[in-house]
Amino acid sequence: MTVDTSSAPVVTDTPQQRMALAKEASRATAQLTSDDKRSALHAIADALVASAPAIIAANQEDLERGRDNGLTTGLLDRLRLDDARIAGLASAVCEVAALADPVGQVVGGHRMPNGVALEQVRVPFGVVGVIYEARPNVTVDIAALALRSGNAVVLRGGSAARSSNTVLVEVMRSALDSAGITAEAIQTVDDFGRDGAHAMMRGRGLIDVLIPRGSASLIETVVTESTVPVIETGAGVVHIVLDESAPDDWARDIVVNAKVQRPSVCNAVETVLVLRPAAERLVPNVVEALVAQGVTVHGDAGVAELVPGVVPATEEDWGTEYLSLDVSMKLVDTLDEALAHIRRYSTGHTESIITTDSRNAERFLAEVDSAVVMANASTRFTDGGEFGFGAEVGISTQKLHTRGPMGLSELTSTKWLARGSGQTRA
Amino acid sequence: MTVDTSSAPVVTDTPQQRMALAKEASRATAQLTSDDKRSALHAIADALVASAPAIIAANQEDLERGRDNGLTTGLLDRLRLDDARIAGLASAVCEVAALADPVGQVVGGHRMPNGVALEQVRVPFGVVGVIYEARPNVTVDIAALALRSGNAVVLRGGSAARSSNTVLVEVMRSALDSAGITAEAIQTVDDFGRDGAHAMMRGRGLIDVLIPRGSASLIETVVTESTVPVIETGAGVVHIVLDESAPDDWARDIVVNAKVQRPSVCNAVETVLVLRPAAERLVPNVVEALVAQGVTVHGDAGVAELVPGVVPATEEDWGTEYLSLDVSMKLVDTLDEALAHIRRYSTGHTESIITTDSRNAERFLAEVDSAVVMANASTRFTDGGEFGFGAEVGISTQKLHTRGPMGLSELTSTKWLARGSGQTRA
Incomplete structure (x- = not known):
């Protein structure tokens, strides 16, 4: 040439x-x-x-x-x-x-x-x-x-x-x-x-x-x-897992922040997975806080039992990047089930677990195969500015050359x- | 899945x-x-x-x-x-x-x-x-x-x-x-x-x-x-430039080593570019040393004038990775001409300049867009073992993720x- x-x-x-x-x-x-x-x-x-x-x-x-x-x-x-x-x-x-x-x-x-x-x-x-x-x-x-x-x-x-x-x-x-x-x-x-x-x-x-x-x-x-x-620079079907030990305030504040603070961007949460033993304690409060901010919750049967008003979630919801004031929510029996759900539906962008159980936190951090894996922080932090880079070219969801x-x-x-x-x- | x-x-x-x-x-x-x-x-x-x-x-x-x-x-x-x-x-x-x-x-x-x-x-x-x-x-x-x-x-x-x-x-x-x-x-x-x-x-x-x-x-x-x-992990059309100041022994030893030590591999030299002011001093000696090792030299008209026995180089030679005891050789008027030739024909693997002029060495190191750019060393050093990695997965000639x-x-x-x-x- x-x-x-x-x-x-x-x-x-x-x-x-x-x-x-x-x-x-x-x-x-x-x-x-x-x-x-x-x-x-x-x-x-x-x-x-x-x-x-x-x-x-x-x-x-x-x-x-x-x-x-x-x-x-x-x-x-x-x-x-x-x-x-x-x-x-x-x-x-x-x-x-x-x-x-x-x-x-x-x-x-x-x-x-x-x-x-x-x-x-x-x-x-x-x-x-x-x-x-x-x-x-x-x-x-x-x-x-x-x-x-x-x-x-x-x-x-x-x-x-x-x-x-x-x-x-x-x-x-x-x-x-x-x-x-x-x-x-x-x-x-x-x-x-x-x-x-x-x-x-x-x-x-x-x-x-x-x-x-x-x-x-x-x-x-x-x-x-x-x-x-x-x-x-891929899409973000971003998950938050509410573990059995998730404190009420962290669960509510982080889910609301991750969904509402800027719903149109790739680091906004799209799916919340709740460990069944904590569902009764957490789901009604979190849903109430979301609804108060204008969020539509698409819940599975377990969620609907606890909060009758939610829109029934379909299979399609789990793979959807809403980029809007919508969120899907599902109960899971175990952390294993949460990890399997994430493996299946995540786009490998960002996932976060809310927990005070350090073994569960560390297991989540080790096993989730995403660009950014968090414990007890809002997924909205996945951002070049927040990471201290001063500017952002994009967020890589591939593994070659650069990730995150x-x-x-x-x-x-x-x-x-x-x-x-x-x-x-x- | x-x-x-x-x-x-x-x-x-x-x-x-x-x-x-x-x-x-x-x-x-x-x-x-x-x-x-x-x-x-x-x-x-x-x-x-x-x-x-x-x-x-x-x-x-x-x-x-x-x-x-x-x-x-x-x-x-x-x-x-x-x-x-x-x-x-x-x-x-x-x-x-x-x-x-x-x-x-x-x-x-x-x-x-x-x-x-x-x-x-x-x-x-x-x-x-x-x-x-x-x-x-x-x-x-x-x-x-x-x-x-x-x-x-x-x-x-x-x-x-x-x-x-x-x-x-x-x-x-x-x-x-x-x-x-x-x-x-x-x-x-x-x-x-x-x-x-x-x-x-x-x-x-x-x-x-x-x-x-x-x-x-x-x-x-x-x-x-x-x-x-x-x-x-690309092919290597690897160049060595013999600058006007190239010492006789370095020029001869490095070109022979880079061609003969293992001709079938990607870091072996394929083309030698000689600055015209040094051609009379360097070309006959280098060609003689190569021929003594069984190498066939494909030379341009300038090389043929100095060493009548060489095989005439064709346009195709400049882009050829011989992987054999063949080498192409060409005279160039200026370092600029050598750099332009390399831009055109190099596969971006390894290039080396032989020179004692530090300005030319540094210019070559800065401007040649290859995975490994050398001054006064054999191109055969582009190797995971030689670089101290203990093993080698291959040599990347792309710029994404890893190079060299x-x-x-x-x-x-x-x-x-x-x-x-x-x-x-x-």
């Missing part, structure tokens, strides 16, 4: 050419100093604020199209950009700029017996591809995170935000240019529609890692069709450097 | 059922102590030696079929197992048993401001799938490495070694059983032919990571068709444990 960037403007009318430009640009971004990258991000933040009128005008087009297409009020609100939100975007970029640069960090190494010095250092992936459906702020967030970690980025956003995304990418590219960094480090393939996403999934040699962010079906498509390595909340260093690979003085192998 | 292992023998007549048994077994292997796993490996080593006659008898079948199918003497030799080689296999298993157990290692963590204790610990992947074409020793090596790191394993070996592999798997499974560990932790799908490999590539939820080991075309197939996360030689800890994932006392998110 050879791309001539030194001569007259290249006709970039295929997704492959855009990706090749990103690949070429990634050679330069990989060598930038931390200060260079910080300056570039500040230039982007400034440009976003300065370009607010153009961004808002483009966003109006998306909003109008959205209304014509019958988007819900909630979705329209998520799509909307105004001065305050643009200022928020710019400030998020500055926060990313303030994060420590993972590139160049030495993560291992030693001197071989023959004197060769081995060093394992963090390096950027190269080109990070992101396919997403979410709000236009993701366009800026992910570009900032990719650049901070020395990567070029190829973006494919949702069609609902296409006009906004087009302007946001233009603003960021010209800010890079003004900061003396090649604008080609930020590419979009939005204008190629499905072909753009497909090209990214088949972009071996041009895209180093592909991160899908969005619905379960989007993620499934990318995982199934991509020949490029993928980091799966991803920070900046998860956007890097490593390479081994070997410095010798003529050594050969015996 | 529910599999009943407690009742009468399950009919395991599909690859999916074998994989499900491995998945179920992986719950148990994940919880084994380091001592348990060490004992199991010693039981396997003992059983291999005790079963040598049966293994050799099965191996004879493979050898006879191989002869009938016209395998070369070299391939037949790689396939052959005798008492000494079986003893070597057993001793390799004992070496793996002696390695430190990565499982349970705490690799990160801190206390959140609200008091929740976060801990990131190494856990087994679960089920490691390996598709390979190599010698029957791989069957034992990879099973031992997987078990030492708490994983179950599903094997798909080459058909040439099928009889040997069948007996090796049986011996290992009954050794596990005698050590009180479920035999289902080691599965083979060899008897399903291509369907076995295909099922593994589509085994989402049953196989946690898939490692292809073998030819470039095998790896390409697995990477393209697999919906399971893959660790690519893989040790035991590369067969693990991590999970986050959170221990709280009723905390909720504000």
